[in-house]
Amino acid sequence: MKNRLRVLRAERGWSQGDLAERLEVSRQSVNAIETGRYDPSLPLAFRIADLFELSIEQIFVNPALEAGEE
């Protein structure tokens, strides 16, 4: 699933490791989510959204809308 995680992280000057520590997950998890190879569970998506003080939709691109744009 496409997302803005890398941009949001870069805006705050965080490394993948920094974000992983804040989310209490591995750096591999952050990397996999950023590159769209892994879709986080709803609880983890909420944790990410809470951390950035955004809604889930502001971070993750709705796949249905993404398909409609093509």
Place this chain on the structure above:
Amino acid sequence: MNASTPAMKRYNRRMLWAFAAYVVALFAANSIDNHYHLQGGVLIALSVVPALPIIAVVAIIGRYLVEERDEYLRQRLVTCMLFGTGVLLAVGTVYNFLSGSGAIDPMPRLWIFPVWAMGWFAAQAFLCLRDRFAGQPA
């Protein structure tokens, strides 16, 4: 496996103990059998001893899946185990047909767990490489 989570560190430590126990149990069972030529129930019990650490390995994997809080690592391990299971089923099926037709001589079934583990490790290696090259850490 990358020991980056507490659960994974415990998993690695338990695995080392299980494999050490396997080596000791295998060596001890063979030595005792060679020296005393046991029979009956004692022989059955002795023969099962080296299998116990292998069964413990399966239990350790199950415990890791329960204890691991990182959902991506958990999913990755399950994927690798499924791949190992697929490899084992494929190899086992081909082997059964080959040995059933007499094309090859039947072999001891000791290869079952190693084949599963090799499939698992191959998948693990592939996914580790993919993770390494799919996105460089910033």
